[in-house]
Each structure stands twice: as structure tokens, then as C-alpha cells.
Amino acid sequence: GAGVSQSPRYKVAKRGQDVALRCDPISGHVSLFWYQQALGQGPEFLTYFQNEAQLDKSGLPSDRFFAERPEGSVSTLKIQRTQQEDSAVYLCASAPRGDTGELFFGEGSRLTVL
Amino acid sequence: AQSVAQPEDQVNVAEGNPLTVKCTYSVSGNPYLFWYVQYPNRGLQFLLKYITGDNLVKGSYGFEAEFNKSQTSFHLKKPSALVSDSALYFCAVRDINDYKLSFGAGTTVTVRA
Numbered sequence: 001g002a003g004v005s006q007s008p009r010y011k012v013a014k015r016g017q018d019v020a021l022r023c024d025p026i027s028g029h030v031s032l033f034w035y036q037q038a039l040g041q042g043p044e045f046l047t048y049f050q051n052e053a054q055l056d057k058s059g060l061p062s063d064r065f066f067a068e069r070p071e072g073s074v075s076t077l078k079i080q081r082t083q084q085e086d087s088a089v090y091l092c093a094s095a096p097r098g099d100t101g102e103l104f105f106g107e108g109s110r111l112t113v114l
Numbered sequence: 115a116q117s118v119a120q121p122e123d124q125v126n127v128a129e130g131n132p133l134t135v136k137c138t139y140s141v142s143g144n145p146y147l148f149w150y151v152q153y154p155n156r157g158l159q160f161l162l163k164y165i166t167g168d169n170l171v172k173g174s175y176g177f178e179a180e181f182n183k184s185q186t187s188f189h190l191k192k193p194s195a196l197v198s199d200s201a202l203y204f205c206a207v208r209d210i211n212d213y214k215l216s217f218g219a220g221t222t223v224t225v226r227a
Contacts, residue, residue, distance in 0.1 A: 004157070031213070033214075033215075040219075040220075041219055041220070042118075042204055042206075042217035042218050042219045042220050043158070043204075043215075043217045044217075045214045045215070045216070048213060048214065056213075056214070091157065091158070093158075102148055102160040102163055103158075103160075103215060104160070105150075105157040105158040105159075106157050107155070107156055107157040108157055
């Protein structure tokens with residue numbers, strides 16, 4: 001597709017449920033990032049992939065958060081046993097190979113945990 | 115460590131007046147600097163970036179930004195604001211030796227007709 005696609009756009013989960021958020025980056029983009037944006041805040045880094053390799057997961061808030069990109073294209077962010085503090089917009093961004101380019105963001109997945 | 119500060123939560127201007135959104139940054143090395151805009155229920159859209167070269171950078175929709183190394187600032191400007199410029203603006207920085215973007219908390223711009 002022309003841009004980064006994320007699904008679902010909106011997800012409501014009961015506390016304790018597992019959720020999976022999908023990101024389809026721009027075709028050919030090597031780098032893929034996940035960010036978490038809480039209400040009224042700027043995006044916060046979660047994790048970074050270069051192709052299928054997860055090079056940095058230092059921003060994942062707990063071991064309930066897990067991300068994968070098995071074939072170097074589509075990525076999934078999984079949150080196990082969701083808590084209310086997980087409520088946020090989860091943004092995916094991709095970028096082509098190179099050091100100086102900007103990130104291309106999807107529209108985000110808004111997660112609400114009740 | 116790297117960080118961004120956007121000192122104003124909100125900026126209000128009249129249509130046709132100049133618009134300035136302030137940003138200061140902190141990085142250990144040399145910075146790459148970015149401005150993004152976010153409309154309601156939309157993802158972040160890239161406006162402009164400073165990598166190297168001229169301190170005045172021109173971007174989309176008539177926006178420009180000036181890199182000031184001594185003041186560690188990268189303020190966003192537009193000479194004549196439009197009502198359609200009303201949105202949430204984010205400044206972001208990364209060290210040239212890093213890959214992670216760090217964002218400010220954002221500034222809500224409201225342009226009144």
C-alpha cells in the first residue's frame with residue numbers, strides 16, 4: 001500500500017485479556033518502530049526492528065509486551081494480561097534503509113482497557 | 115540521552131498572523147531534528163527536518179524552522195497562519211549515531227478566523 005497500515009484502529013479489551021496489534025509497513029522499508037502515545041503526551045519509543053531482527057526492545061514497559069516481525073515485513077505487537085495503564089495509542093512507523101530519513105507513521109491503534 | 119522540550123502546551127494566533135512553535139533539545143552528540151504534525155485521529159505527518167547545512171529549513175505547507183546550535187533550539191515558524199494549520203505539533207530529535215526519535219510532549223496550535 002501507499003502508507004503504513006495499522007489494525008485494528010480501535011480495540012477495547014477487558015483487563016486481563018491479551019491483545020494483538022498489527023502493522024503493515026511501506027513495502028521495502030527496512031526499519032520498523034513501535035511507539036506508545038498516552039493521552040496528551042508525545043510518542044514514547046517501545047521497540048525497533050531492522051528487517052526481521054529486533055535490535056532494541058528497551059522501551060517495552062514490561063514482559064507482558066512482545067513484538068515480532070518474522071519475515072521482515074508485517075509486525076505484530078502483543079500485550080498479554082492487559083492492564084488499565086496499557087490504554088494508549090500504539091503507533092507503528094517505518095523507514096527505508098539510511099540514517100537521515102524521517103519516519104513514516106501509521107494512524108495508530110487506540111487501545112482502551114476497561 | 116536525548117530529550118526535547120516544548121515549553122508551550124498551547125499557541126493561539128489569528129489567521130494571517132505569524133506562527134511560532136518553540137522547541138529546545140538535548141543530545142550528547144550532533145542532532146537530527148524533525149517536526150511532525152498530528153490531526154485528530156490521524157497519524158503523525160512529517161513536516162520538515164534538519165540534518166546538516168543551512169540553519170533555515172523549509173518544509174511542507176509553508177512551514178520553516180531555524181536550527182540554532184548555541185541555543186539548542188529548533189523553532190517552527192510560518193509567516194502567515196491558516197485556520198487549517200490548527201493541529202498538534204511535535205518536535206523530535208535523534209543523535210546522529212542513534213536511530214530512536216525522542217519526541218516532545220506536543221504543542222496544540224489553534225488558528226482563529
